Amino acid sequence: MSSINLEKYRRLLVEERERILANLDDVENDISDADTPGQYELANYDNHPADMGTETFIKARDLAVRDNFRDIIGRIEKALDKIDRGTYGTCDRCGREISTERLNAIPHAIYCVDCQDIIESS
Numbered sequence: 226m227s228s229i230n231l232e233k234y235r236r237l238l239v240e241e242r243e244r245i246l247a248n249l250d251d252v253e254n255d256i257s258d259a260d261t262p263g264q265y266e267l268a269n270y271d272n273h274p275a276d277m278g279t280e281t282f283i284k285a286r287d288l289a290v291r292d293n294f295r296d297i298i299g300r301i302e303k304a305l306d307k308i309d310r311g312t313y314g315t316c317d318r319c320g321r322e323i324s325t326e327r328l329n330a331i332p333h334a335i336y337c338v339d340c341q342d343i344i345e346s347s
């Protein structure tokens with residue numbers, strides 16, 4: 226555990242958070258644009274059912290993307306907190322080490338692969 230380079234992961238996490246926050250901003254702008262009455266009038270002008278469907282689909286997709294970004298940011302915050310508490314790199318569920326391969330691929334991983342599978346399938 227002592228061999229883990231915490232500063233490297235802290236930097237990766239901070240960079241990832243910045244990148245996702247910028248994307249989250251974009252998505253939130255798209256969502257609030259779609260909510261402006263003027264845009265709706267414009268979109269409804271021709272009133273083709275197909276267009277309406279597309280718009281609803283895009284909105285639902287944007288909301289899902291936004292939730293996903295928020296979820297990842299929450300995990301990044303948790304991972305940064307684990308760095309501060311000195312528990313980074315150990316699984317929050319079973320306490321075993323998370324492999325460095327996994328941390329390199331997903332710096333915000335707070336569970337080992339086994340626990341992640343269990344949580345996602347529950």
Ligand SMILES: [Zn+2]
Pocket residue numbers: 316317318319320321336337338339340341
């Ligand atoms: Zn685990």
